[in-house]
Amino acid sequence: MDRKQVSDQIVNENRKVFALLSNFLNNAPDFVNKDEIEEIVACGVSYEYAFAAILTAAFGLDIVERAEDKGLFNNYFNHMVHKLEANEYYDNPYYKNIKIPTIKIGNSELKYEHYKSFEGFVCDDIVRTEAGRQIPQIGFFESEFRFPAILENGRIWMTITPNEIETMKEAVDQAFGNVLTFGLGLGYYAYMASEKDEVESVTVVELNEDVINLFSRYLLPQFKNAHKIKLIQADAFEYARTQMPTEKCDFVFTDLWHDVSDGIDLYLKMKEVEKHHRDIAFSYWIEKSILCYL
Structure with missing residues (x-):
């Protein structure tokens, strides 16, 4: 195979795996059961291998007899599944x-x-x-x-699941000075950034009043460094247009989307904002995943 053929094959494999995983996660994420997985683990394989094997069988893949299916398992499923502690x-x-x-x-x-x-x-x-x-x-x-x-x-x-924790680690590590974050959620990023000695302040821009009220009343009082945090109810892009040019800001973290499907357009829109603030460091939630679709 030449490089073009290999590339096309990988693109098709990517699409196939994503379609299979999407169906699993959206329709039957609890399909794998304890008894079945422990029966396979008893044969001497890891929990991850057993989980992946059950999934591939449910997807109709034959990883024993079919070379194509075995390739998918070795190239994708074997590196995909993780037993978390x-x-x-x-x-x-x-x-x-x-x-x-x-x-x-x-x-x-x-x-x-x-x-x-x-x-x-x-x-x-x-x-x-x-x-x-x-x-x-x-x-x-x-x-x-x-x-x-x-x-x-x-x-x-x-x-705030393991996914949020893992995918915010880099943005937490990079935060410094006066931090601006678009999107509040449950305040995980604001909390983790405020814990850093290198961070002087955390300004959080959030549009949803109910979310701000829940956070302000029940969560923020528990923050050790609540004095570092400032909440602003506003549209992120309106704030970026009217306030960012006059505010002192060193680092911006954007978390305005739920997943890749609703994040691409907002990500691209904020990247345009970034072009006008070359002196500020920007970071984006699940950017690596979003870039896979661009």
Whole structure:
């Protein structure tokens, strides 16, 4: 095969894997059950291998007899599935120090949600290999895992899951000086940034009044460095147009989208804003995953 043929093949494999994973995550994320996975693990393989094998069989892939399916397994599924350790996340400073009450304000509700044991979920940014393969990252826990969430009209809207923790690490590490973040959520990024000695202030721009009220009343008082945080109710792009030129800002983190599907247009719009602020460092939530679609 020449390079063009290999490239086309990988593009097709990427699309196939994404379609299979999308169907699984949207329709049956709790398909894998404990008894089935432990039966396979008893044969001497890892939990990750057993989970991936169950998935591929459910997708109708034959990784024993069909070379094409075996290739998909080795190139994608073998690098895709991760058994996560709950204590590594429960030891996260936000999880340890911030307690989530069950409260409802307007259409917004603050509470804990959970993943079932062996339920699959996106746990990190898409990994892109040198060959161009795009490998989703799927995690699961051996037992039920609780995480903070905001529901809007009864549907999960904002969360702090392992995915948020992993995909914000870089932006937290890079934060310094006067930080501006677009999007509040449950205040995870604001909390983690405010804990840094290198960060002098964190200005949070959020449009949703209910989310601001929930955060201000029940979460912000628990922040050790609440004095560093300033909340502004405004549209992100209007604020960027009218206020950023006159505000002292060193680092900007944008988290205005729920996932890649609704993030691409907003990401591109904020990248245009970035062009007018060359002296400010910008960072974007799940940028690596978004770039896989551009």
